[in-house]
Amino acid sequence: MKFKQISNKNPIAEVIQSAFDTKLSLSGGWGYLQENASVIEKNEQGVPLSQFEHMLASMRAYLEMNMTLDEFERYGSINLNELSRETIEENGKRFDKVTYEISAMKESTYAAFINEYKEGYGKESFDLQKHFERRKEETLTKIVNYWFEISKIV
Numbered sequence: 001m002k003f004k005q006i007s008n009k010n011p012i013a014e015v016i017q018s019a020f021d022t023k024l025s026l027s028g029g030w031g032y033l034q035e036n037a038s039v040i041e042k043n044e045q046g047v048p049l050s051q052f053e054h055m056l057a058s059m060r061a062y063l064e065m066n067m068t069l070d071e072f073e074r075y076g077s078i079n080l081n082e083l084s085r086e087t088i089e090e091n092g093k094r095f096d097k098v099t100y101e102i103s104a105m106k107e108s109t110y111a112a113f114i115n116e117y118k119e120g121y122g123k124e125s126f127d128l129q130k131h132f133e134r135r136k137e138e139t140l141t142k143i144v145n146y147w148f149e150i151s152k153i154v
Helices: 012-020 049-067 107-120 128-137
Strands: 026-028 038-040 075-090 093-106 140-149
Touching (some): 038 049
Parallel strands (some): 038 140
């Protein structure tokens, strides 16, 4: 499934504040390309940079795969796993290009699996291995890049 990229129409910090009730010192775009990298102005949370970047990438994924979709098209159980990262210095600026693997499942499907698990777990008739095989089959996996400009904090 192809997800619609988030528009740069509204400032990234305002969108995050509105959607997640979290105030972050950011500017720039949503990091789909180097030209619209998310500019990290400050890391006020005091967490390692890679963790801060993971949080931003998770927010972007949740906006794309859940919050901007119709109710029955939404994904849940959204997880990101960092696959690689490289730091690039160009024109006096410093960027992190991070590649993530995102896994997710349709919310309605995920809810059905959770109910099935709760009802079946511990019963002799419940095939736990088959249950998790089916869950894996229903899981969407995609690889994405996220560009962060880190010039101001490094």
